[in-house]
Amino acid sequence: MSGDEECARGDLLTQALAGERAAFAALVRRHQRSVYSMALRMLSDRHAAEDLAQEVFLQLFRNLSAVSSEAHLGFWLRKVTMHRAIDRLRRAPRLEGAAEELAAAVSEAEPADPLLERRLRALLRELPAAARAVVLLRYQEDLDPVEIARTLRMPLNTVKSHLRRSLAQLRERLDGTADALT
Amino acid sequence: MKASSAKWRWLLVPVGLVASAALAAPAAPLNLPDFDALAAKATESVNISLDTSLLGLAAGFLDPSNPDDAATKELIAGLKGIYVRSYTFDGGFAYPSAQVDQVRKQLAAPGWQRLVQTNSTRDRTRVDIYVSVDRGLANGLAIIASEPRQFTIVNIVGSIDLAKLHRLEGKFGVPKLDLPPESRDGKPGK
Amino acid sequence: MSEGVENNQELERRLRSVLGAVDPGEGFAPRVMARVAAGAADTARPARAGAVASWLAFGLAASVVLAFLLAHEWQARRLEQGREARRQLIEALRVTDEKLDLAYRAVNTREGGAPPEHSGV
Numbered sequence: 001m002s003g004d005e006e007c008a009r010g011d012l013l014t015q016a017l018a019g020e021r022a023a024f025a026a027l028v029r030r031h032q033r034s035v036y037s038m039a040l041r042m043l044s045d046r047h048a049a050e051d052l053a054q055e056v057f058l059q060l061f062r063n064l065s066a067v068s069s070e071a072h073l074g075f076w077l078r079k080v081t082m083h084r085a086i087d088r089l090r091r092a093p094r095l096e097g098a099a100e101e102l103a104a105a106v107s108e109a110e111p112a113d114p115l116l117e118r119r120l121r122a123l124l125r126e127l128p129a130a131a132r133a134v135v136l137l138r139y140q141e142d143l144d145p146v147e148i149a150r151t152l153r154m155p156l157n158t159v160k161s162h163l164r165r166s167l168a169q170l171r172e173r174l175d176g177t178a179d180a181l182t
Numbered sequence: 183m184k185a186s187s188a189k190w191r192w193l194l195v196p197v198g199l200v201a202s203a204a205l206a207a208p209a210a211p212l213n214l215p216d217f218d219a220l221a222a223k224a225t226e227s228v229n230i231s232l233d234t235s236l237l238g239l240a241a242g243f244l245d246p247s248n249p250d251d252a253a254t255k256e257l258i259a260g261l262k263g264i265y266v267r268s269y270t271f272d273g274g275f276a277y278p279s280a281q282v283d284q285v286r287k288q289l290a291a292p293g294w295q296r297l298v299q300t301n302s303t304r305d306r307t308r309v310d311i312y313v314s315v316d317r318g319l320a321n322g323l324a325i326i327a328s329e330p331r332q333f334t335i336v337n338i339v340g341s342i343d344l345a346k347l348h349r350l351e352g353k354f355g356v357p358k359l360d361l362p363p364e365s366r367d368g369k370p371g372k
Numbered sequence: 373m374s375e376g377v378e379n380n381q382e383l384e385r386r387l388r389s390v391l392g393a394v395d396p397g398e399g400f401a402p403r404v405m406a407r408v409a410a411g412a413a414d415t416a417r418p419a420r421a422g423a424v425a426s427w428l429a430f431g432l433a434a435s436v437v438l439a440f441l442l443a444h445e446w447q448a449r450r451l452e453q454g455r456e457a458r459r460q461l462i463e464a465l466r467v468t469d470e471k472l473d474l475a476y477r478a479v480n481t482r483e484g485g486a487p488p489e490h491s492g493v
Contacts, residue, residue, distance in 0.1 A: 300478035
């Protein structure tokens with residue numbers, strides 16, 4: 001990130017803190033993809049994800065003074081999104097199929113192997129909430145295990161364990177799927 | 183919809199849980215104890231108390247033009263209250279015997295009958311389902327469920343149509359139930 | 373035809389591909405801002421009376437604004453309460469159905485026996 005860009009981002013946050021709604025709206029636009037994607041991958045439901053994402057930004061608006069910098073903002077958004085999503089998941093059964101497929105359809109990446117990647121998405125949905133959160137933060141948000149541990153308030157060893165086991169499980173089940181598809 | 187054995191017949195037949203049960207006077211809400219000790223140790227607590235006025239408020243925020251919302255609105259038309267206490271734990275937990283006994287004492291009152299008592303040693307799961315009956319019609323439901331990492335009590339005041347709840351399968355995250363075709367309209371099977 | 377996943381690196385590559393960011397679609401930010409407008413406490417100061425000479429006129433203007441703010445605040449709170457009630461209702465129905473399903477599965481496994489043991493915390 002260039003110095004000018006960082007400065008501009010800092011200005012946006014400062015303006016939002018000063019009560020400028022347009023600046024806050026710009027912050028929403030800047031971070032909406034990340035927040036919504038995390039919510040969608042966790043909840044597997046487009047409407048629930050939008051609802052949760054809106055609530056996260058609403059909570060941000062109410063607690064903006066607690067955010068000290070752009071970097072802290074990213075951390076704050078990930079933390080709140082994941083905690084809210086995990087809360088919901090623990091209470092509600094997952095929705096299957098349709099919403100996630102729709103999300104796949106609008107995803108901008110063109111899958112090289114659509115069948116296998118569809119299977120991978122389905123397997124991700126089967127991961128327990130905490131493990132899924134760890135995987136998302138690692139591979140969607142590109143956080144390292146220390147940052148994941150801080151975001152989820154989880155011991156570092158637990159994060160590493162979730163990553164290790166989840167990857168092993170995904171690999172094992174994907175290998176079985178791949179064999180079946182050949 | 184999957185064809186299956188009569189999943190809810192044993193639940194529907196004895197008490198005729200049908201839409202017309204809205205005619206019965208609702209049972210009084212159970213006096214649910216505090217589960218503070220459980221809540222303190224739970225990683226997740228759900229505490230929902232929706233009385234008539236809050237149900238009305240919620241219903242007002244269901245969009246009648248949305249089929250799912252409309253179905254939900256229809257489902258809760260006969261409800262006077264819905265109360266949920268649910269606690270989730272990372273590991274085992276101490277079964278709140280004393281508090282559950284307080285609830286069971288209320289469920290021993292005239293009008294309440296226990297429909298289902300399940301114990302699964304394999305799954306370490308116990309579920310009891312009670313229904314309150316007034317003049318042959320159900321006007322209340324209580325569920326006490328204990329699983330390895332979760333304890334839940336549900337109390338529904340008023341009538342709820344299980345067939346209609348079943349029709350919400352897949353909506354709002356309600357998992358799919360299996361009902362025999364003859365039960366889909368809410369009438370009990372034979 | 374699909375190839376099997378050969379190693380962790382390949383799996384990680386696929387995960388990154390599958391977990392590409394998804395846009396919530398047009399109108400998301402405006403919808404958030406609408407909720408912000410509805411739910412945020414209005415910190416607007418009373419309209420400036422400009423060069424108002426009379427304290428009475430100023431007080432009257434402040435009263436009108438205050439009444440408006442209170443009504444707006446009430447409406448905003450009602451909106452939030454309604455949404456929260458709806459959310460709780462849906463969750464309560466989910467939990468109810470989940471436990472009914474649990475009973476069904478327990479009955480159908482035809483498992484009986486001693487009550488479940490729970491380890492102490």
